[in-house]
Amino acid sequence: MGPFDLIAAIPLLPLTAFLVILFAGHFTPSALPKCGAIPGILALSGSFIISLSLLPLVYSGNFFNNSIYLWATWSISDLHFGFLIDPLSALMLVVVSLIALLVFIHSLGYMNDQNEQGLFRYYAGLSLFSFSMLSFVISDNLLMSFIFFELVGFCSWVLIGFWFREDAPPKAATKAFLVTRFGDYFFLIGVVAVLVIFGTANFAGPNSFPVLAKSAILSGQTLNGLDPQTWVTIIGLLILGGVIGKSAQFPLHTWLPDAMEGPTPVSALIHAATMVAAGVYLVARIYGFYALSPTTLAIIALVGGFTALLAATMATVKHELKQVLAYSTISQYGYIMLALGAGGYVAGIFHLTTHAIFKALLFLGAGAVIIAMHHDGDMWNMGGLREKLPVTYWCFIFGSLALAGIFPFAGFWSKDEVLLETLNYGLGGSPILLIGYAFGLIAVFVTGFYTFRMIHLTFHGSPRSQAAREPHSLRWNIKLPLVVLGSLSLLAGAINMVPLGEILGIDLSYLHHWLDTAPSNLTAHHYHELTESFSGYHSAYFSSIISAILSLAVAVSGMAFAWKLYQSPNPTESGTVYSTRFNTIYRILMHNYYQDDYQLMIASLTRNKLATFANIFDQKYLDGLVNELSSKSLSLSNSIRRIQTGAVTNYALLLSIGLVLILFIFALLGGWL
Amino acid sequence: MLIELVILSAFFSGLFILFSSDENSHKFSFYLSLIPLLGTLIMWINFDGSGNALLNGGKIAFETYVPWLSLGSYSLSWHVGVDGISMPLILLTSILTPLAILSAWTPINERKSQFYGLVLIIEAALFGVFVAFDFFVWFVFWEAVLIPMYFLIAIWGGTRRKYAAIKFFIYTNVASLVMFIGFMALIFGLGDSISSFNLIDISTALHSGQLDGLGFLDASTLKYVAFIALFIGFGVKVPIVPLHTWLPDAHVEAPTPASVILAGVLLKMGTYALLRFNFTLLADVAQKWASIIAIIAAVSVIYGAFLALAQTDLKRIVAYSSISSMGYVLLGLVAYTVYGLGGATFQMISHGLLSGLLFMSVGLIYNATHTRSIEDLSGLADKMPLTSVIFIAGAFGYMGLPLMSGFAAELFIFIGAFGANFPFAKLITAISMFGIVIVAGYLLLTIQRVFFGTFEVKGNPDLALPQIHDLMPLVVILLMIIALGIAPNIFFEMIQDAVEPMVSLLGGISDV
C-alpha cells in the first residue's frame, strides 16, 4: 500500500475530525479533549505526513489522476469526483496541511487559553475548512473545484462569524460570502459553459478541457456557433470572476479587510494562506487553458498589478495591525496574479508558496501581539513590544523582511522572479505587461514602507498604552508555529534562487524543475510553449541580477522612508507624514478609495429601492389587479342581483319579456318577418 | 395493486382520523401515515419502470388498467402507474406527510382530529395526481387536493385566513377551469382518433399528427390555444410570475404543516402537470416558444428573488423564494435536454425538501417567539442553538451550497439550459443564474438579523428546548437533503431514464 492509496485520507481525516468534534461537542462536550483541538491536530498531522510522503513519489514521475466517485451520470463524460496529484497539487497539499496544522496549534493558545465559549464550533469549522481546502487542491476537474471552492467560502462564513453575539463579525461574514458569491456566479457560468462546450471538466489527461480547447483552436472548427478562441476568452474571464472574488482582487477585494473580524488564527489560515490562495491556485491549475487567450492573460496581469499597487497604498494608513496585513495580502495576491498573467507560471507558484508561509507567519505573529495586548489590535496603542516579546519580534521581523522582499528572505526570491518574468515578457513583445510591471515595482516601494511602518509602530518606540507596558505572556503553543514559519520564511526561497544561480553560473531553479516533472500537458515547459504560440509571449531574457538589484533597491528605499518618518519614540501620523497638504489623500486612503462605500451603496440601493419597488409593484399592481378583479365582480353582481325583487309580478313580467324576445328571435331566424 | 393500497390507506386513515376523537389523534395519524410511506418505499425498491410513461411504449411500473364506464364515444378508465418522473414525487409526498404531521403536534391545538384527517386526505389525493394516467381520474384528484387545503388554511390559519383561503381556492379553481377547457378542446380536436381519456392514447394520437381543427380553429392554432390554456392553468399552481399572488398570502396565513405540504408538494403538482401535459403532449409547441417560456422563467427567478429581498416576514421570504426556485424548474423544462428536464424534476424533489425544512424551522421559531417578523427578532442563535443551526443549514441548502440537493438540482438545470438549442439559451440561462446571488443576499441578511447579534425578542418568548417530535422532522429532512446532494444518483438515474424519450422525441438525444 503506497501513499497513493492514502490520498483519500488527506481530506477525509479532517472530515472525520469535523464529524467527531461536531457530535462529541454537542452531545458530550466534556469528553472532547481541548474542545476539539486535539482531534483536529491529529487529523492534520496525518494529512501533512501523507502529503509529505507524496513528494518523492511525484518527483520520481508518478502521478495520480483518477475518478473515484461518480456524482451524477452524464451522456458524454460523467460528473465525478476524482484526485489529481501532480507537482502543483502535491506542493500545495504540503503547504496547506502544514499551515493548517500550525494554525490548530496556535489556536490552542489563541482560543483555548483565552477561555472562549463554544470552541467546538470553532474547531469543527476549522476541520471542515481543512477538508474542503484539501479537497479543492486535489480536485481533478473544474466542477469538483467549484464545489469545494463554495464550501471553503461557507467555512469562511462560519469562522468569520464565530463571535456571532457581537454585531460586526456577522456583518463581515455576510459581506465576505456575498462578495465572493458574486464572483462565484461568474465562475459557475464558466463551469457550466466548460461542461457544455467541451463536454468535460477534467484538468489533466488527453480528454481534459484545456487540451480540447487547444485542439479546437488549432483545427479552427466552430464550437456552439462561436470561434473556439472566443469561447476560451469568455470562459476564461467567467472563471476569472470566481478567482477575483476569492483571491480578493480589485474590484471584489472589499470583503477581505472586513473578514479580519474573525479570530486571528482563522485570518492566518483562511484569509491569508489558503482560501484566498484558492483563486490563484485555480488559475495555475488550468493554466493550460488561460495560456490560450492573450486577452485573458493581459486582464489577469493588469488586474493583478493594479490590485498590488492599490491595496498596498491602502495599507499605509491603517491603524489596526490586522488591517495592514489584510491589505498586504490583497496586494501580494495581486503579484501572483501579475505573474500568472504575464506568463510567469513558475514565478506565480513560487510566490504563492512563499507568501503562504510568511503571511501565515505575520498573521500568527499579529495574533501573538494581540493576545499580548489583551485583545487590542490598534497599532497606535502598541510600541516598544520588542523587549517584551523577543521571539515574536524576531519571527515577525523575518516575516516582514520576506514580505518587503529583502535579501535573503523567501519573499525576495519569489517577488523578484515575479517582476523579472513580467519584465521579460513585457520587453519581449507584450508591452501591456510593462504597465503591470510598473504597478508592481511601485508597489514594492509601498510594501517596504507599510511593512516598516507596521514594525515601528508595533515593536519600536515607547509603549503607548497600559497593555503595551504590561503585555500578556505567551505560551509555547503560540511560539512554536511562529518559530517554524519564521525559519521557513528565511529558507523557503532556496527552492528557486534564479539570480543567485545566474551569478554562480549554476541552475538553482529547483521549483521550475519540480513543476516540469508534471504529466505532459501540465508542465511549466508546456505552458511556456502555449503562451509563446497562442498568446505571443516571448522572453527578452533580461538579466535577473539587475532586476533583483533594482527591486531590492526600491524595497529598501521604501523601508528607509518609513524608518525616517516613524523612528521617533512617539510617532504621530498627522504631524509627520500627512500634513494638511496631504490630508485629502489620507482621507481617501483611509476610506479605501470609497470602494466599500460604493459597493454598500449598490447593495442598499438594490435592497431598498429595487426590491422595495418590486414589492410595491407586486402588492399594488399585480396583487392589486387580482383584488380589483374580485371586488369589481362583487360590485357587479351586487348591482345585477337588484332585479331579483321578490315580487312575483316582476318575475312574470321578465318571463313574458323573455318569451317575447325568444319568439322574436325565432321569427327573425325563421324568416317570418 | 400497491398504488391502490397506498392511496386507499391514506384516504381511509384520513376518514378514520377525521371522525375519531381529538385525543391522541396526532399520534394515530402519524402512525397511520407510515403505512403509505411503507408502501411507497416498497414501490421504490421494486420499481421496474423504464422510459417515459407517455412516450413510445415506456414501461409503467405497478400499472393497473380497469375500464370503468363508457360515455358516448369516450370511455373512462382507472389507469394508474408510476414511471421515473412520478416515483420520486410520490416518495416526496409520502415522506413529507408524516413529517408535516409531526411538525403539527405543537402548533395545532384545536379540532385536532379534523386537521390530521384532512392532511391524510390531501396525501391520498396527491398520490392520485402523481399516478393517474387517465385524464378524468387525474382531474378528479387534481381538484380533490384543493378542498382539504382550503379548510386547512381557512380553519387553522392566521388572522387573514379567510381572505387567503378564498383567494387560494378561487385562483386555483379558475385556473383549473381554463386548463380543463384547453384540454377538452384538444380532446375534441382529436375527434375519432381517440376513444378514451387515457393520456397514453392521447399522447400517441397527438404525436402521430392526428389533431384536427375545432370550430374555426385549425389544428396548429388549436394546439397553440390549448398550450396557452394549459400553461396558464398549471402556471397558477407552480406559480409562475405574474400568476403568483395567491402564494404569499396562502403561505403566510396557513399553519406550518399546511405550508410544508403546500410548498413541498402542492406546487410540484403544477410543474409535474406542466411536464406531463405542456412539455410532453405538446412538446412541439413548447419547443417552438422555448425562448419566450425561458424568459418567463428568468423573470420568475429574478423577480421572485427581488420580492423575497424586500420582505420582513420570515414566511413571506420563504414563500417568495419558492417562486424563484420554481422558476428554475420551468427553465429546466423548457431546455429539452436530459439535464434540463432531469434537473427540473430533481429540483422539484429538492425544493420540496428544502422549503419544507425552512417552513418547519420558521414554525419552530414562531412557536417559541410568537412572531415571524425579522425586525422583532435578534440573536436567536444564542438561546435557540439547534433551531438556528437547522435553519442556517436549510438556508445554505437553499442558496445552493454544494453537496446539498439544491446545488445538484440547480447545476443540472443550468447545464441543461445552457446547452439547450433555443435562441438566446445561453444568455437567458446566465441571467437566471444571477438568482443564486440574490438568494444568498436575502437569506444571509435574514440569518444575520435573526440569529446573530445580541439576543432580543419582543414579548415573552418560550425558550424551552424544542421537543424531540419538533426536531425530528427537521433532522430527517436535512439528512435527506445532504444525502441527495452527495449522491444525486439516488433519484437522478431513474429521472434521467424517464426524460430521455422526451428529448429524443424532438430530434435525437442532445449532448447534455
Place this chain on the structure above:
Amino acid sequence: MVPISYYILLSAAIFSIGLFGVLTRRNALMFLISIELMLNAANLNFVAFSTLHGNLTGQVFSLFILALAAAEVAVGIGIILVLQRNFSGIDVTKAVTLRW
C-alpha cells in the same frame, strides 16, 4: 265550419287578457283567475287543433289541464290563505321577503 284562425285569435285574446291580468293585478285572487284564463286559452287551442286534425290526443290533454287547473286552484287558494295570514293582506307585491 268555423276556420281555425278564429279559434286561434280567440285563444290569443284570452291568453293576452290573462297575461295582462297577471302583470297588472295586485290582488292574489285576481292573479289566480288570470292564470285560469291563460290555462283555458291553451285548452281552447288544444281542442281546436284536435278537431282540425281529427286527432283526439289534444282533447285528452285539455282534460288533463282541467284536472290540473282544479288542483292548482286548491294549491293557489292555500297559498293565498297563507299570504293573508303572514302579510295581513293578499297583495302579491307586498310579499317580497325572498328578494336579493
